[in-house]
Amino acid sequence: MSVVRTEYRGIGDLVFENSTASGELETVEKFSVSLRNDAPDEQGHVTGFIATVIGPASSLDEAIHEHAIQLAHALDYLSLVTRCRYRIGEPLRAIEWEPGPGRRKMLAFLRFDGRYPPLPRLSQRYFDGGRVILHDALEPFLLTAARYFRLALLDKSAADQFIKFWHALEVIAENTIERALTPITCRKCSSPISCAECGHEATRFPFPKDAIKEVLNRLKVPDLEDNFKHLLTARNSLMHGGNSKTVERKCGVPLTTLVNRLGSIVQAAIIVRAGSGNRLFFAHDGELCGFHQLNRLRLEFDYAGPGEHPEEELIPKPIISVTHSFEATDLTESASQEG
Template identity: 35%
Template sequence: MPMFRCDFEVKTDLVLPHEANSVEINTPENYSIRLLNGETDQNGDVIRLVATVVGSSVSIMDAQATLREKLAEQLDLLSFATHSRFEIIAPIRLIEWEEWQIKREMRVFYTTDARQPPSPDLEEYFCKTVQLLEKSGIPAFTRRALKYFRYGLIDNQPEDQFMQLWLSLEIIAENTKERSSIPITCQVCGGSMVCSSCGSSPQRVPMAKQAIESIISTIAGNYAKDVARRQFKARNGLMHGRSTESIEAECKAKLPDIVDELGKLTWHAIMSTIPYDGVEELTFGHRDDEFTNKKLIFSAHIEFTHNGETPHPTDKEIPNPVISMKTNFNHQE
């Protein structure tokens, strides 16, 4: 497969000593990662790392995602080794990186949050809704679920968003489930199990899974079985360390769409536990049931030549164009 180089901006708690040029990590799969100090603030302190990742990919269309994944795997280990944070902020540039290649394609990236700048729609009636909900007497477990719902909206990766939203949903399910014992049923027909010796029907207290299924049934109606099956497949896959691709294949849906579905379920589940009397009207906002955080990535495609005496151009020999993108809350320019 062809070789590529992609540079990434990394937010971190640790940077290189001032006298160090770079440090390098090499993987058994022949991917190399070079870390060097990035931009500085007004006091001259380094505030970012730049991670240069070199390795193979199917094509230039897939290279940025492939190399980002390899970088993330090594940053997981680096966080483990240092007890420090390493967060990939955005790609900077992607370059064809075959040795002695003269004509090279390069893509320079500009990344921004899809919801930037914020829309000027925080109206007073939303704050009134907050006050009315507050006065209703929100249970303590609901407040905990609300916290993880907010965390689910903050996280940047759909895998992380899913886990936060699922925790919120599970808190609601665990605290609202039926406490009385129910019969243990047959997994094939659904009938109650009966002991062959004494004829009694063994019982148990419902588990969180049954409680979550009950919540989904109430919210999703006729689509509840398909929704529950998809959500539990995603949950089990993520909890057991499976790849996003395999989870999406099994669920027959993209993970961002699954997160959007879970966000809607969790919102309704939380709302069902708030004892609001309905005397005054509540006003809620929405984003067309889109909960997954998205990035806008603009890339400029550039070609340049390298006729030097080394297999690859040095950093100073690589073009360094400056690109920008102006956005507003109605459209992107």
């Protein structure tokens, strides 16, 4: 694995008093993580930081994802000791960082929202759909589930989206599935287990995962066993310190796919429970995850020395921009498709 230097922009509640100051720590995995102030905003306030991570990576392309995990660990620590908020923003650069002179490869990044600019499709009928749900004596727990659904859509991290969708599904399951005692069955033959002395049948309350599986069953989710296994495996992996890579390795399915699948299940469960499914319109039939797209610009530059690494002023600083526009034909087609 080669050594790579990555940079990210972020925001936080604490910044350095001196614009030239910086702080550095080493993660458990021996990655170097340092923070310095970002440029002041229009009012002259520094509201964020530039984070630099140096360490091994499987490739230059993967470094920005692998190093983000190390940066998150460092920010977790800072939040713990300062009781302040720190959020990773967009990646900026990834540079080959093996010591010595020579040609170095580099990536510059621009992240943008795939749903920018917003589609000009908001209309009264969506408000009418909301009125249908709210006027159908909506149970309070469905409002909680709907709030988790909305908050999940706001997250940039697929892992965070999955956890919020899962919380919404747990709320629905705990309030819609009867918690009657069920027999404890033999692991080998699935027959109910009874006491050898008195013949009393052993019972238990259903586990939360059993209630969630029953929600999926009532929704007639296709390939129920496989889908439930993948979702539960992803949940357990993320709740025990895993990430998108570990989820994909264990499930054989990208985490973004599971997020889209889980979000669709939650949406359907809320609407079916509210009894309003056949009276609603949907603005988007597509993905619930992966709104944020990442553009990459590949560069190479020469470093002649004499030090181990180039100074900041010797590293290229390309500026990437994206211009968005609507084509008139696209809007016409969208309008005609909506009727």
